[in-house]
Amino acid sequence: MDLLAKKPLGQLKAEAETSLLKRSLGPWNLTALGIGAIIGTGIFVLTGTTAAVNAGPAIVLSMIISAIGCVFAGLCYAEFASMVPVAGSAYTYAYATMGELIAWIIGWDLILEYALAISTVAVGWSGYLVSFMHNLGIDIPMAWASAPTNLPAALIVLVVTGLLVIGIRESANTNTALVFIKIAVLIVFIVAGAGYVRWANLTPFVPPNTGHFGEFGWSGVLRGAGIMFFAFIGFDAVSTAAQEAKNPARDMPTGILLSLGICTVLYIGVAIVLMGIVPYSSLNVPDPLAIGIDATGLTWLSPVVKIAALFGLFSTMVVNFIGQTRVFFSMSRDGLLPPMFARVHPRFRTPHVSTMITGLLIAIAAGVTPITVLSQLVSMGTFLAFVLVSLGIIVLRRTAPDWPRPFRTPAVPLVPILGAVFCIAQMISLPHTTWIRLVVWLVVGLVVYFAYGRVRASQKRSALGRVTSAART
Numbered sequence: 001m002d003l004l005a006k007k008p009l010g011q012l013k014a015e016a017e018t019s020l021l022k023r024s025l026g027p028w029n030l031t032a033l034g035i036g037a038i039i040g041t042g043i044f045v046l047t048g049t050t051a052a053v054n055a056g057p058a059i060v061l062s063m064i065i066s067a068i069g070c071v072f073a074g075l076c077y078a079e080f081a082s083m084v085p086v087a088g089s090a091y092t093y094a095y096a097t098m099g100e101l102i103a104w105i106i107g108w109d110l111i112l113e114y115a116l117a118i119s120t121v122a123v124g125w126s127g128y129l130v131s132f133m134h135n136l137g138i139d140i141p142m143a144w145a146s147a148p149t150n151l152p153a154a155l156i157v158l159v160v161t162g163l164l165v166i167g168i169r170e171s172a173n174t175n176t177a178l179v180f181i182k183i184a185v186l187i188v189f190i191v192a193g194a195g196y197v198r199w200a201n202l203t204p205f206v207p208p209n210t211g212h213f214g215e216f217g218w219s220g221v222l223r224g225a226g227i228m229f230f231a232f233i234g235f236d237a238v239s240t241a242a243q244e245a246k247n248p249a250r251d252m253p254t255g256i257l258l259s260l261g262i263c264t265v266l267y268i269g270v271a272i273v274l275m276g277i278v279p280y281s282s283l284n285v286p287d288p289l290a291i292g293i294d295a296t297g298l299t300w301l302s303p304v305v306k307i308a309a310l311f312g313l314f315s316t317m318v319v320n321f322i323g324q325t326r327v328f329f330s331m332s333r334d335g336l337l338p339p340m341f342a343r344v345h346p347r348f349r350t351p352h353v354s355t356m357i358t359g360l361l362i363a364i365a366a367g368v369t370p371i372t373v374l375s376q377l378v379s380m381g382t383f384l385a386f387v388l389v390s391l392g393i394i395v396l397r398r399t400a401p402d403w404p405r406p407f408r409t410p411a412v413p414l415v416p417i418l419g420a421v422f423c424i425a426q427m428i429s430l431p432h433t434t435w436i437r438l439v440v441w442l443v444v445g446l447v448v449y450f451a452y453g454r455v456r457a458s459q460k461r462s463a464l465g466r467v468t469s470a471a472r473t
């Protein structure tokens with residue numbers, strides 16, 4: 001049946017071998033790529049807003065819950081990435097192993113994960129820009145820098161789009177430099193702020209529930225985990241670069257797990273220090289880390305943190321954008337999206353049409369939507385993709401036991417089950433409105449699939465089949 005049609009392994013290998021992309025990335029480049037995608041608006045903005053509204057100082061526990069779920073899912077991702085080391089992330093793995101419909105759902109979900117994450121990061125960028133300009137004596141009116149007219153957010157997306165069209169992605173070194181800046185600023189924040197932590201700010205560690213689910217208390221901790229999950233999203237972007245990895249079987253799992261581990265340690269450090277420096281209730285602002293630094297009185301550090309945040313968030317957008325265009329490239333090549341998404345510019349060698357269309361939509365979303373709506377929908381969509389990836393590992397151990405697995409997820413089925421359970425628990429903690437938005441998104445996706453992708457993809461498969469059998473005779 002079409003819905004269960006799988007992409008043949010031979011075709012995947014041929015695509016990997018004929019790829020124009022160079023195999024130049026080692027384990028450190030891949031880890032840097034992961035960190036580049038992970039550290040962003042989550043830690044720079046949501047840590048503060050989520051502590052103020054949902055979890056209080058116990059945001060630290062929220063982060064730990066979220067990180068544990070990510071490690072389980074990351075171990076499953078790593079097995080997939082080593083089995084199917086070609087570009088396209090979870091979408092490609094699913095197409096090779098679980099059939100077209102699940103692949104489509106995951107690919108459609110990844111649009112939420114990557115594209116909408118860029119909008120979210122752009123809103124975070126806008127918050128730090130306003131804050132930095134204030135230091136320079138220029139006050140950008142909030143009416144222009146918040147939904148539904150967040151002009152800096154929309155404009156920065158257009159700048160990133162332009163750079164990607166002309167091919168900024170060539171520079172892995174720039175990414176590595178920006179990653180160092182991001183890591184450095186978080187470490188400086190921890191070290192400089194540690195001396196100003198006051199225990200009074202950290203107690204009560206779990207503020208009492210207000211009577212509403214998700215507003216402090218343990219339900220607040222869980223909802224905090226669901227929201228802070230956004231901060232960890234991105235480690236799977238490593239898997240979109242599988243085709244450029246020198247030794248994907250070994251380096252993909254390393255890149256995924258190491259980037260996740262480094263970010264988790266940094267996040268927990270930042271959260272403890274931030275919660276200790278200022279009362280959590282004062283952090284429902286667009287630039288919480290800056291508020292934390294201002295409270296220490298280290299005036300020289302404040303602009304440094306803001307500039308580093310601006311550069312750091314910029315790089316997060318670039319890396320996620322590249323991930324998005326690669327997923328679109330794979331989906332289009334398979335016939336599930338129109339061919340223009342796989343068109344490559346003759347001179348720039350970038351998927352320029354796909355980049356421009358996506359960039360425009362991302363800019364609009366960034367300009368008109370509040371950060372809470374965006375970030376929660378990104379988390380929700382990504383949770384669903386992670387649940388499918390985790391369960392997929394269990395299914396595949398049964399249906400394709402002989403497929404080579406250079407990296408094996410440990411303790412199957414326990415680890416994938418725990419991955420799915422952690423993700424589902426955090427999904428349940430998110431508000432109903434976010435669920436409704438996810439369902440609407442999925443319904444739109446299914447309409448597109450049944451009206452367009454299913455027919456086109458099956459035509460493409462039979463054309464490929466004819467070519468293959470003609471070649472054999």
Ligand code: ALA
Nearest residue numbers: 038040041042231233
């Ligand atoms: N994890 C990324 C961020 O926090 C998406 O911005």
